[in-house]
Amino acid sequence: MVTIHIFGNLKRYVCPLFLFSDNSCSFQTDEIIRYVCEDNDYFLWNIAIMTFEQWAVIADLYTPIIVIVCVICMLLAGRQHGLKDGLLQLGGVVLSAVFIYAIMFIDNVIGIWPAFDLDYSTHTAIGLVFIGYFMVYRPKLSVLMILSMIGYAALMMHQKYHTLADIMTTTICVMPVILLCQYKLAAIAKR
Known part of the structure; x- marks a missing residue:
């Protein structure tokens, strides 16, 4: 599992796309990508990665x-x-x-x-x-x-x-x- 954290100016653009507030976001990947808001560990949605x-x-x-x-x-x-x-x-x-x-x-x-x-x-x-x-x-x-x-x-x-x-x-x-x-x-x- 890989986690990518997004902070700074980019979070203003990425997080609102997934209905997050202006907090930092994490992208966790294994078979799917999970969009997670760090402060409440809210799981919003999964996107399948194409093979x-x-x-x-x-x-x-x-x-x-x-x-x-x-x-x-x-x-x-x-x-x-x-x-x-x-x-x-x-x-x-x-x-x-x-x-x-x-x-x-x-x-x-x-x-x-x-x-x-x-x-x-x-x-x-x-x-x-x-x-x-x-x-x-x-x-x-x-x-x-x-x-x-x-x-x-x-x-x-x-x-x-x-x-x-x-x-x-x-x-x-x-x-x-x-x-x-x-x-x-x-x-x-x-x-």
Whole structure:
């Protein structure tokens, strides 16, 4: 059991969140975190700590969820603007996916990222394919999707799947080409 005591200015912000007066607070942890006010040892509530495996499930769900949202948007575009539009949007996503997997293959053969003691992040690259789609075709959703990708990147770092350097170098390498693929096919669709 670990106890963390909070005193000083921080207690004014932490304790009121848990309906405590302006006294010091303790956080006691084992399987759960317990919020306890020191002067009367008042147990307020428990928050379960998520395990590595639970976080891994959330990480595993990110890409399928973003794919489903993307497919729904493509189907709606095909329905609203014609089959050609939907197919060109799908083409941009497929072309972008082929590109990111080609980079992965080249990296596996040549070892570009390992030469810098880094790792090409396929997780990041495939997520960016769909972020690129939303940036080009669904600008109103793009901010939400970019924020989701930032959250996913933070989760990958938390799980030690990739480092910030892995994620950033992958993004810098693939994002311009992903956007180029998406924008070029969007321009063709407007003709």
